[in-house]
Amino acid sequence: MAQLTLDKLNKRYGESAQVIKSIDLQVNSGEFIVIVGPSGCGKSTLLRMIAGLEDISGGGMYIDGAYVNDDTPSERGIGMVFQSYALYPHMNVYENMAFGLRLAKLPADEIARRVEESARILQLEPLLKRKPKDLSGGQRQRVAIGRAIAREPKLFLFDEPLSNLDAALRVQMRMEIAALHRRLGSTIIYVTHDQVEAMTLAQRIVVLNRGNIEQVGTPLELYDHPANEFVAQFIGSPKMNLMPATLLTAGATESVVRLWNGKELTVPIPTPASAEGTKVKLGIRPEHIEWGSVADAPYLADVLFVEHMGNETYHYLDSGNLGEPWVVRNPHRSAVAPGDTVGYLLPPEHCHLFDDSGKSFERRGGGAVAMRVPGMDAPAISFAEPMRTNVIH
Amino acid sequence: MKLTRKQKELGAKFWIYLAALVVSVICVFPFYNAVLTSLRTGQDLFLTSYLPTTFHWDNYVNALVENGVGLSLLNSFIVATVTVGVCLLVSITAAFALARVRFRGRKYILFTILCVSMFPQVAVLSGMFELVRFLGLYDSIGALILSYTTFSLPFTVWVLTTFMRSLPVELEEAAIVDGAGLWVIISKVFAPIMGPSLVTTGLLAFIGAWNEFMFALTFIISTENRTVPVAIGLLQGASQYELPWGNIMAASVVVTVPIIVLVLIFQKRIVSGLTAGAVKG
Numbered sequence: 001m002a003q004l005t006l007d008k009l010n011k012r013y014g015e016s017a018q019v020i021k022s023i024d025l026q027v028n029s030g031e032f033i034v035i036v037g038p039s040g041c042g043k044s045t046l047l048r049m050i051a052g053l054e055d056i057s058g059g060g061m062y063i064d065g066a067y068v069n070d071d072t073p074s075e076r077g078i079g080m081v082f083q084s085y086a087l088y089p090h091m092n093v094y095e096n097m098a099f100g101l102r103l104a105k106l107p108a109d110e111i112a113r114r115v116e117e118s119a120r121i122l123q124l125e126p127l128l129k130r131k132p133k134d135l136s137g138g139q140r141q142r143v144a145i146g147r148a149i150a151r152e153p154k155l156f157l158f159d160e161p162l163s164n165l166d167a168a169l170r171v172q173m174r175m176e177i178a179a180l181h182r183r184l185g186s187t188i189i190y191v192t193h194d195q196v197e198a199m200t201l202a203q204r205i206v207v208l209n210r211g212n213i214e215q216v217g218t219p220l221e222l223y224d225h226p227a228n229e230f231v232a233q234f235i236g237s238p239k240m241n242l243m244p245a246t247l248l249t250a251g252a253t254e255s256v257v258r259l260w261n262g263k264e265l266t267v268p269i270p271t272p273a274s275a276e277g278t279k280v281k282l283g284i285r286p287e288h289i290e291w292g293s294v295a296d297a298p299y300l301a302d303v304l305f306v307e308h309m310g311n312e313t314y315h316y317l318d319s320g321n322l323g324e325p326w327v328v329r330n331p332h333r334s335a336v337a338p339g340d341t342v343g344y345l346l347p348p349e350h351c352h353l354f355d356d357s358g359k360s361f362e363r364r365g366g367g368a369v370a371m372r373v374p375g376m377d378a379p380a381i382s383f384a385e386p387m388r389t390n391v392i393h
Numbered sequence: 394m395k396l397t398r399k400q401k402e403l404g405a406k407f408w409i410y411l412a413a414l415v416v417s418v419i420c421v422f423p424f425y426n427a428v429l430t431s432l433r434t435g436q437d438l439f440l441t442s443y444l445p446t447t448f449h450w451d452n453y454v455n456a457l458v459e460n461g462v463g464l465s466l467l468n469s470f471i472v473a474t475v476t477v478g479v480c481l482l483v484s485i486t487a488a489f490a491l492a493r494v495r496f497r498g499r500k501y502i503l504f505t506i507l508c509v510s511m512f513p514q515v516a517v518l519s520g521m522f523e524l525v526r527f528l529g530l531y532d533s534i535g536a537l538i539l540s541y542t543t544f545s546l547p548f549t550v551w552v553l554t555t556f557m558r559s560l561p562v563e564l565e566e567a568a569i570v571d572g573a574g575l576w577v578i579i580s581k582v583f584a585p586i587m588g589p590s591l592v593t594t595g596l597l598a599f600i601g602a603w604n605e606f607m608f609a610l611t612f613i614i615s616t617e618n619r620t621v622p623v624a625i626g627l628l629q630g631a632s633q634y635e636l637p638w639g640n641i642m643a644a645s646v647v648v649t650v651p652i653i654v655l656v657l658i659f660q661k662r663i664v665s666g667l668t669a670g671a672v673k674g
């Protein structure tokens with residue numbers, strides 16, 4: 001269990017490519033942090049810098065307050081689980097887990113105790129004598145985790161540990177990792193590009209984009225109060241609908257925007273007077289759009305296509321030359337068919353507002369939005385559904 | 394007449410076995426003839442019969458003890474073993490550097506190594522001679538160890554580098570996280586995984602050193618430092634005009650047996666070593 005502090009950490013390859021740009025992050029003792037971001041944003045690089053496998057080009061890294069920039073991975077006391085497991089193929093499971101302990105010259109009985117302990121935690125006891133090639137993918141992954149546990153590290157690092165597993169096994173291993181964290185109480189930094197893993201496992205999520213931290217927060221904070229367009233669209237699936245608008249009247253409690261179709265909408269979001277008249281974007285999540293009757297709903301749209309997931313239905317609406325279709329999510333079956341014209345409402349309390357640069361206007365009332373709408377469309381519930389293991393690449 | 398499917402198969406099999414038989418006979422005959430001749434003495438040596446007629450062990454005793462081939466055998470053994478040891482040690486560390494350490498001109502080094510191995514022995518003989526003299530190794534088995542190692546290294550380095558490149562980097566990183574240093578990574582992680590290719594290349598180096606003639610003839614003059622191929626080549630008969638065929642054949646058989654034994658022992662691993670790079674295990 002340890003605390004990790006990153007102070008203006010950055011990484012440069014050669015002269016030009018700056019892959020990690022001045023990252024500040026404080027990871028508390030015992031915390032489960034998940035780093036997410038699109039492919040190539042520098043997640044692995046950041047994790048490998050923390051591990052000590054990659055040199056740090058600038059800034060400082062501290063574990064429990066001690067400066068560790070120049071320490072080797074084993075001196076930093078980290079345990080790492082790799083995407084490809086990276087088990088030693090010529091050693092059996094026991095030897096794989098004992099290798100690091102033997103190198104650390106621990107007494108034999110201590111080695112045996114630790115290996116058996118971690119084998120017990122991960123239910124690997126019957127497999128101790130097997131070679132990695134005789135194990136299934138899930139078992140290999142468990143051995144890789146067991147090898148990290150046996151070292152009793154201060155800090156656990158996972159780099160996309162589940163991406164080589166099939167969907168069902170991934171859900172199972174996800175729960176095992178969550179249980180493991182509860183049980184060991186260790187500090188974990190976990191890299192993934194799967195936002196479902198991020199939402200379900202993390203105490204706090206770090207959203208990384210092009211080597212910058214876009215936002216750090218609990219899963220629901222990011223969901224309800226994304227700091228900017230990127231986070232708003234990256235967290236949540238299907239992603240948030242965005243539509244162009246103009247800020248007509250700014251206000252301390254509510255603002256009026258004119259939408260792309262000329263209609264005006266009053267949303268309970270404070271905006272500064274300086275923003276009045278500027279271009280903004282209105283965002284709303286697929287589950288928050290409500291149906292209305294074609295006769296008197298303020299907005300009408302044609303249905304382009306419909307996806308039936310069984311437990312819910314996605315409708316793609318032609319939003320009138322806005323580039324991308326809108327997505328509306330129904331938490332139940334739907335009789336709407338492609339070609340239909342539907343009416344819908346945009347509930348103002350669920351709307352998000354982003355300024356021209358993509359930064360969001362802070363919404364009032366904490367997590368109130370999620371609280372006020374209990375039941376089927378609360379994010380916490382829908383994310384727990386295994387059907388929606390939706391991977392963003 | 395139309396052949397049934399079965400008959401066709403039988404026909405195909407017949408040709409395969411026939412071809413195998415021909416190849417085997419061609420390969421084995423010289424050795425068989427050597428064994429045969431080594432067991433004959435006197436006028437029997439010139440019999441044309443291809444079946445064993447007499448069993449005389451005199452040739453073996455003669456060759457090994459009286460002509461000093463026994464001592465040469467020991468020399469050869471030392472030279473070949475040390476060559477293999479040095480060669481593997483140098484090449485596995487070199488392969489690590491070439492496969493895993495990024496540095497300028499790495500590609501060119503590897504290419505140069507490959508080119509060097511294409512030179513015929515004669516081309517470097519005089520240069521090597523100068524080198525050996527300069528190092529004061531002339532007429533000692535050190536000269537042979539040096540020259541054989543130089544000649545086996547390019548191939549061994551090349552093979553091991555190729556193989557090491559195919560190993561995942563994460564394996565090495567896992568070892569680093571486990572606290573392993575460079576030498577531990579090479580000796581405890583890479584070497585066991587590369588076992589088959591080490592055996593294969595080591596065996597080839599051994600055979601090369603065991604059979605080499607030209608350097609051995611050039612760099613060694615004293616009888617007690619000779620290796621087997623030279624010792625056999627210089628076997629003298631009772632008179633200037635007599636070639637001691639019996640002795641030569643006996644010594645040849647003795648020289649060949651260790652290689653055959655080695656190959657048989659490591660047979661399985663050689664095959665897996667040769668295919669190791671091709672199919673990911």
Ligand SMILES: Nc1ncnc2c1ncn2[C@@H]1O[C@H](COP(=O)(O)OP(=O)(O)OP(=O)(O)O)[C@@H](O)[C@H]1O
Nearest residue numbers: 013017019037038039040041042043044045046193
């Ligand atoms: N040795 C290198 N030299 C130059 N650039 C590199 C090097 N290694 C990685 N990069 C670049 O750094 C960026 C971040 O790479 P990284 O592997 O951290 O991405 P990632 O977020 O883990 O992506 P993914 O989700 O695909 O694994 C990439 O754009 C990559 O091209």
Ligand SMILES: [Mg+2]
Nearest residue numbers: 043044045160
């Ligand atoms: Mg990565």
